[in-house]
Amino acid sequence: MEGEFTPRADALRHKFRGEVLEPGDPVFEQMRRVYNANIDRHPALIARCRDVADVIAAVDFARETGRAAAIRGGGHNVGGLGTVDDEVLIDLSNLRGIRVEPKKRRVRVEGGCTIGELDHATCAFGLAVPAGIISTTGVGGLTLGGGFGHLSRQYGLTCDSLCSADIVTADGKLRYVDKDHHPDLLWAIKGGGGNYGVVTSFEFAAHPAKSIIGGPMFWSLDHTEELFAAYDQFIRRAPTQVSAFISFHIVPPMPPFPKDHHLETMCAIVWCYNGSEAEAKEVMEPLTSRIPPTFSMVGPIAYTELQSMFDGLMPHGLHHYWKSVFLRDLPAEAIEVHKEFGPRVANIHTTMHMYPLNGAVHRVGPKETAFNYRDVQYAANIVGIAETAEGLEPIKQWVREYFEALEPYSVGTGYTNFLFGDEDDKMIRAAFGDNYDRLVAIKTEYDPDNLFRINHNIRPAKARA
Numbered sequence: 433m434e435g436e437f438t439p440r441a442d443a444l445r446h447k448f449r450g451e452v453l454e455p456g457d458p459v460f461e462q463m464r465r466v467y468n469a470n471i472d473r474h475p476a477l478i479a480r481c482r483d484v485a486d487v488i489a490a491v492d493f494a495r496e497t498g499r500a501a502a503i504r505g506g507g508h509n510v511g512g513l514g515t516v517d518d519e520v521l522i523d524l525s526n527l528r529g530i531r532v533e534p535k536k537r538r539v540r541v542e543g544g545c546t547i548g549e550l551d552h553a554t555c556a557f558g559l560a561v562p563a564g565i566i567s568t569t570g571v572g573g574l575t576l577g578g579g580f581g582h583l584s585r586q587y588g589l590t591c592d593s594l595c596s597a598d599i600v601t602a603d604g605k606l607r608y609v610d611k612d613h614h615p616d617l618l619w620a621i622k623g624g625g626g627n628y629g630v631v632t633s634f635e636f637a638a639h640p641a642k643s644i645i646g647g648p649m650f651w652s653l654d655h656t657e658e659l660f661a662a663y664d665q666f667i668r669r670a671p672t673q674v675s676a677f678i679s680f681h682i683v684p685p686m687p688p689f690p691k692d693h694h695l696e697t698m699c700a701i702v703w704c705y706n707g708s709e710a711e712a713k714e715v716m717e718p719l720t721s722r723i724p725p726t727f728s729m730v731g732p733i734a735y736t737e738l739q740s741m742f743d744g745l746m747p748h749g750l751h752h753y754w755k756s757v758f759l760r761d762l763p764a765e766a767i768e769v770h771k772e773f774g775p776r777v778a779n780i781h782t783t784m785h786m787y788p789l790n791g792a793v794h795r796v797g798p799k800e801t802a803f804n805y806r807d808v809q810y811a812a813n814i815v816g817i818a819e820t821a822e823g824l825e826p827i828k829q830w831v832r833e834y835f836e837a838l839e840p841y842s843v844g845t846g847y848t849n850f851l852f853g854d855e856d857d858k859m860i861r862a863a864f865g866d867n868y869d870r871l872v873a874i875k876t877e878y879d880p881d882n883l884f885r886i887n888h889n890i891r892p893a894k895a896r897a
């Protein structure tokens with residue numbers, strides 16, 4: 433079967449090392465899918481790149497055929513930004529090279545790597561880049577939206593460790609960006625998402641993470657109110673070596689979870705301490721002695737193991753609907769909202785995670801990177817997941833109601849990487865905060881025709897700069 437581009441696609445194939453996939457090809461069918469099974473989009477063509485030359489050819493192809501260029505890194509974006517209907521999809525899943533320079537504490541990662549691959553490579557040298565908590569997530573989308581995880585209170589956002597990048601811009605040029613070369617572009621990709629081009633490689637500073645104490649602790653729901661209040665007091669002042677996010681879960685009915693609590697809905701705190709076990713105990717003690725957990729699974733653990741601990745609960749192919757808010761404070765009224773909605777998580781996959789965004793994240797000024805929200809305490813993420821599309825419908829309702837109840841205590845927006853895409857323009861614009869105008873100016877310079885618009889889009893100004 434011929435795709436609408438077939439003659440031109442053949443010309444692209446001549447320049448390509450990777451695959452140029454068109455509808456009708458069984459590989460196309462497989463490759464058009466993303467992590468969230470609820471997203472069902474049909475690109476006009478998928479350019480599955482093998483190297484930078486392929487990326488340049490694919491960007492030129494999209495521009496010359498008058499199509500938008502969607503970019504896929506890890507394909508994890510739950511709103512489906514890693515795929516598209518009727519436009520060109522540039523897939524980076526074959527760009528997976530990683531090179532660690534242990535002495536310099538630097539790591540260069542190609543644009544299609546997952547954070548599991550990044551962690552695997554750096555951990556061999558006792559190093560880590562702060563990134564997300566599910567190992568199958570793409571480094572690309574995560575970094576470009578900011579990126580946070582277990583080590584962020586100590587080492588900042590993922591984008592704070594970004595030193596340089598190779599990026600193919602809308603004109604098909606490969607640009608090396610660092611503090612001396614296109615510093616405006618480097619600034620913009622630290623939170624501005626996939627708006628500025630295809631990042632073919634990222635260079636990060638890596639940080640010591642040799643001995644990790646981590647894992648979840650669970651409390652019965654009777655403690656919800658006092659636990660959230662105690663957690664809030666604790667995490668604002670705790671040393672930055674400790675990270676802890678608070679959440680609601682139905683305990684999975686399988687080892688290593690204790691049988692007595694299988695399928696019980698509980699509150700949890702997932703800990704990560706970068707240091708010795710004795711120090712970890714001492715640091716956690718003010719909270720754990722005040723409200724002792726029902727059971728604890730915290731102990732010495734390889735960083736890579738902690739980073740993939742929840743992968744089994746979030747495999748590819750489930751149906752997702754998420755909402756997110758940033759919170760500057762956690763007043764008693766917001767805790768009441770958690771107490772009302774958190775215990776209604778519908779299944780072992782569905783959850784609410786509230787991540788602390790303080791410590792080293794606050795050491796960077798709001799204008800120093802495109803990621804603007806350097807004064808919020810928490811990113812609360814309401815994660816609705818079901819095994820079927822039908823099963824997701826009632827869960828969507830719960831996500832929306834939880835979100836609407838929490839919104840009055842938020843800054844009016846949430847973390848771009850957790851937004852679903854059905855938010856209004858106001859909320860998307862607000863997600864870039866006071867940096868929006870500068871982001872528009874840089875977008876206008878590098879992508880005046882908005883070739884890269886399948887993202888939380890920063891529209892270029894009408895007139896070319």
Ligand SMILES: Cc1cc2nc3c(=O)[nH]c(=O)nc-3n(C[C@H](O)[C@H](O)[C@H](O)COP(=O)(O)OP(=O)(O)OC[C@H]3O[C@@H](n4cnc5c(N)ncnc54)[C@H](O)[C@@H]3O)c2cc1C
Nearest residue numbers: 505506507508509514543564565570572573579580626631
């Ligand atoms: C299960 C799960 C857990 C998560 N946990 C965390 C977490 O702990 N911390 C956190 O910060 N986030 C987390 N996220 C959110 C995650 O950061 C976003 O979903 C992010 O968009 C994923 O990046 P990706 O490359 O996999 O996405 P994709 O769907 O491939 O791409 C998403 C967007 O990023 C852009 N993009 C991706 N790669 C590139 C590239 N190389 N060059 C240019 N643009 C690119 C694309 O334009 C697209 O708009 C999680 C997501 C999931 C599904």
